Amino acid sequence: MNTFKVLEIKESVFADNNRQADLLRESLKKEKLFLLNLMSSPGAGKTTTLTRTIAALKDKLRIGVMEADIDSDVDAKTIASTGVKVIQLHTGGMCHLDADMTKQGLEGLGAEGLDLAILENVGNLVCPAEFDTGAIKNAMILSVPEGDDKPLKYPLMFEVCDVLLVNKIDAMAMFDFDMEACVARARKINPNIKVMPISAKTGEGMDAWTDWLYNAVTGFQKENG
Amino acid sequence: MNTFKVLEIKESVFADNNRQADLLRESLKKEKLFLLNLMSSPGAGKTTTLTRTIAALKDKLRIGVMEADIDSDVDAKTIASTGVKVIQLHTGGMCHLDADMTKQGLEGLGAEGLDLAILENVGNLVCPAEFDTGAIKNAMILSVPEGDDKPLKYPLMFEVCDVLLVNKIDAMAMFDFDMEACVARARKINPNIKVMPISAKTGEGMDAWTDWLYNAVTGFQKENG
Numbered sequence: 001m002n003t004f005k006v007l008e009i010k011e012s013v014f015a016d017n018n019r020q021a022d023l024l025r026e027s028l029k030k031e032k033l034f035l036l037n038l039m040s041s042p043g044a045g046k047t048t049t050l051t052r053t054i055a056a057l058k059d060k061l062r063i064g065v066m067e068a069d070i071d072s073d074v075d076a077k078t079i080a081s082t083g084v085k086v087i088q089l090h091t092g093g094m095c096h097l098d099a100d101m102t103k104q105g106l107e108g109l110g111a112e113g114l115d116l117a118i119l120e121n122v123g124n125l126v127c128p129a130e131f132d133t134g135a136i137k138n139a140m141i142l143s144v145p146e147g148d149d150k151p152l153k154y155p156l157m158f159e160v161c162d163v164l165l166v167n168k169i170d171a172m173a174m175f176d177f178d179m180e181a182c183v184a185r186a187r188k189i190n191p192n193i194k195v196m197p198i199s200a201k202t203g204e205g206m207d208a209w210t211d212w213l214y215n216a217v218t219g220f221q222k223e224n225g
Numbered sequence: 226m227n228t229f230k231v232l233e234i235k236e237s238v239f240a241d242n243n244r245q246a247d248l249l250r251e252s253l254k255k256e257k258l259f260l261l262n263l264m265s266s267p268g269a270g271k272t273t274t275l276t277r278t279i280a281a282l283k284d285k286l287r288i289g290v291m292e293a294d295i296d297s298d299v300d301a302k303t304i305a306s307t308g309v310k311v312i313q314l315h316t317g318g319m320c321h322l323d324a325d326m327t328k329q330g331l332e333g334l335g336a337e338g339l340d341l342a343i344l345e346n347v348g349n350l351v352c353p354a355e356f357d358t359g360a361i362k363n364a365m366i367l368s369v370p371e372g373d374d375k376p377l378k379y380p381l382m383f384e385v386c387d388v389l390l391v392n393k394i395d396a397m398a399m400f401d402f403d404m405e406a407c408v409a410r411a412r413k414i415n416p417n418i419k420v421m422p423i424s425a426k427t428g429e430g431m432d433a434w435t436d437w438l439y440n441a442v443t444g445f446q447k448e449n450g
Contacts, residue, residue, distance in 0.1 A: 041266045041267045041268060041348070041371075042266045042350050042371055042375055042378065042379065043266060043368075043370060043371025043372045043375060069378050070351065070378060070379060070380070070381070071377065071378060071379075071380050072374070072377035072378050074377055074378070093351075093355070093381065095349070095351040122351065123266070123350065123378070124320070125267050125348065125349070126295065126347065126349050126352070127320050127349075127351070127352065130318070143268075143370060145368060145370035145393065145396070146266075146267055146268025147268045149297070149299050150267055150268060152296065152297035153267065153294050153296060153297050153299070153348070154267065154295060154348075155295070156295070168370065170399075171370070171396065171399045171400075174395075174396045174399055175396075
């Protein structure tokens with residue numbers, strides 16, 4: 001198994017996170033490094049989705065992953081087994097990452113030479129939505145068991161994301177989840193959000209997502225080439 | 226249908242939340258009003274669990290509910306249909322309630338004369354764990370689809386709770402969830418945590434929970450009688 005570092009993230013000293021995020025984004029463009037910020041509730045399936053995403057793209061892109069959690073290193077262990085570069089970030093109780101914390105993570109990971117760095121943010125639909133990490137794109141996972149009303153309750157998260165992955169569609173029959181209502185609620189907040197139903201468990205729908213991500217990364221690299 | 230108020234909660238001005246929480250708890254004891262703080266991830270089933278809890282206890286206890294959310298009033302609508310007193314609290318983006326915000330909620334609800342007030346906290350396993358609301362007991366719901374590793378990742382939440390309800394056990398066959406491992410992880414953090422597997426959907430296991438809650442409320446009232 002691959003080994004990985006555990007980094008205790010320091011609280012940021014910068015008052016203006018938006019400024020730090022813009023600076024980080026500028027440097028990512030120079031390095032042609034695409035940073036994806038992946039957010040969700042606890043247990044929506046971020047790590048399983050990432051494992052499949054890596055399997056689909058690791059022969060085409062050089063990928064690194066930052067696993068952010070309050071505690072534990074279970075997710076970094078899982079990702080390490082895919083063979084890509086990974087670091088576990090401990091937030092010391094903090095409920096989100098901001099741009100400076102993300103920068104600490106990229107430095108800890110050793111992101112130079114990568115095409116795609118993925119930040120698996122803390123499982124939380126509230127705080128991570130409020131802090132621009134400097135990512136090129138934001139994606140979120142909503143899982144079917146959580147219910148189709150989540151855009152009503154956590155609107156900012158749906159507003160800041162470019163992509164909404166609706167995960168665990170293999171369990172759809174077990175839960176009262178109205179996909180059409182969910183998408184309509186998300187689009188009312190964010191008309192441009194790209195919605196892709198997936199099952200990270202069975203693989204259903206994953207091609208659409210990994211195609212989108214591959215095209216986003218290579219398009220970004222051309223734009224900044 | 227019952228009507229309800231929507232209260233926009235104000236951010237607290239008190240620096241010392243623990244002091245405010247102790248003061249609130251003292252006044253709850255004087256009023257013999259049992260306050261339960263119910264926490265979970267988004268979509269773990271707090272509102273459905275409450276609906277069943279109210280159905281089981283509303284002829285024996287005078288119950289009021291505070292529904293806290295960033296936005297929307299869908300949960301208050303659901304609870305209002307049970308016939309108990311309910312108020313929707315909007316946190317204005319805030320990721321948790323503290324003791325002063327809870328006090329605002331109790332005042333808005335009009336809690337005098339109630340035996341049991343239940344605060345449905347913001348769906349979030351991180352921030353609500355950090356703020357004592359002044360509640361007499363804390364309970365959390367972890368749902369089976371979220372996975373058995375959550376005590377490892379969100380230890381403080383498991384540490385501060387008196388009761389862990391493991392919900393959606395009717396969906397157990399669909400998910401890789403090791404109940405024994407989950408309970409062992411929770412107990413390692415909090416040896417006294419009371420664990421009750423439930424399905425708020427089918428009603429399985431709900432009697433154990435509502436019995437516990439009824440005994441907790443009446444025991445508390447005797448102690449402070």
